[in-house]
Amino acid sequence: MTHKSRSGLARLGPLPWIGPAVLLILVVVVWPVYEMVRTSFLKISTSGFVRGSAGTDKYQKLFDEPDFGHVLTWTVIWTLTVVGLTILISLGLAQLFNQQFPGRRVTRWALIAPWAASVLMTSIGFKWMLNQTAGVLNTAMTDLGLIDKPEDWLGDPSTAWPWMIFVAVFVSLPFTTYTLLAGLQTVPGEVYEAAKVDGTSTWQTYLRITLPLLRPALLVGVVINLINVFNSFPVIWGMTQGGPASDTATTTVFMYQLLNTDMGESAALSVVNFALVVVMVLFFLKVSRWNQEEGR
């Protein structure tokens, strides 16, 4: 009976079951990759008409763009700083919210707010709170004596950067913390009991037992955050739109700025961007295999 019914399902072949999923992925994910690469070699007017081939001109133009260098540098700094801070703070938060204390449920519920709310709206909220005239953060910092007078934080790249990093970390913390909390729950309680019997200190227990057992969760947190933060358009768009000029733009924001002036060049940057993501994905696949083997 078992055997017969299984081969009955198998005889239909996988297509009716996985076909729709594959089709959807082909149309919405794979096709745009082809379109994007094609567009990067085309001359296209701002209204969308194709005016012939451009060869590699658009790539040349992109690499000659005076802002390109610092946009790339800023993208790398941005991604590494935000992901690093997010992981470090989330490790602390996960440890804290894994404890038993009164109000644990309510506080964990509060922690979820930035995850549930749209990132764009959160970012605009911070932009408003940093408003020079009436922003509540300016008011509070003035009242606390931290600053002499309200400042235009987002108008100057040197002060806009730290605030944007702050907001990006703020919206990344809930997911990361919850991933680590999920990881902590897979650690059996007996392990801690054993360590306690052995007289290992709390800090030693954390470094030697908890952290290694958290590795799969950490890996997921790092990778998802790397991809998210590298692509995190809404935070920057919501707060500065990459401005003044392109001073606070990452590659994705710069790509969107170029979309309005030269679609071919924008596509060229997308291809560069895409290549970077592919490298990250390959890296992930390699590391996760390593992770599985080590875990055995």
Added chain:
Amino acid sequence: MSAVQTVAAPRRPGAPSAAAAVRRRTLRPRTVIIAGLAWLLAAVFVLPYVEMVITSLRPADELRDATYLPRHFQWSNLIDVWRESNLGDNLRVTLLVAGGSTLLVLLVALPAAYYTARVRFRGRTLFLLLVLVTQMFQPTSLLVGLYREFYQFGMLNSVWTLILCNGAFNLAFAIWILTAYIGSIPVELEEAAMIDGLGRVGALVRVTLPLALPGVVTAVIFTFIAAWNEFVMGLTLSTVPQSQPLTVGINNFIGNYTVQWNYLFAGSVVAIVPVVILFAFIERHVVSGLTAGSVK
């Protein structure tokens, strides 16, 4: 060994051992410090949204006042905002896109996940790899390609386009989590039901689906929230205010010279509140969902 086999069965979010709980209850000062810290952090996470609500209730002539609270709360803002903008249209688009893409994901992901969990077919590993890679690519890195594709289809400003796109980019997560859940349900249960004369589809609907319900709920809510909050594709693929989702529509309150902050945040509150409530409902499932979906 294939990837899905290594995904652990979903765990119930459980409290740490009873012994640990009793021990902690006796350490009062430590608990007080932990609780205090947690409550403080919870406040930090919620305050930006409280400020948004406060701002949404400010009268227009108090928007430039650097005060923590307005002199009087103008509740009519929450009604006027519907007249002052396309908020009604935007809300309709967001509801259709979030609802439609969730339905699409469910229709496409369920059969694929069921088949992948139950049958070792040729190309299974390839299919799972395709799904994994899709999860890594975000719409931001494919924007230009997406725009070009749907421009050529003449499908810009269409709800269907946004449903397709949101569906496709949320498909991967749903397939992963559903495969993990269905894989953890013993085949024998289904076979017993088939022996009782239910047939394969009957067994799937009456036995497997109810058991996989927590996974289905998690997948549904995650997809719904992601589509509800989606910004970049909405911004790129919808150019007229009436066909924009809420996340894009609220930007129309940002003018060249003035920003109607009170209306902007009234619109944001409309967008954020339902999702935060939805998320609060599944807070318990989030940890188990993440354990099943991503953390091995």
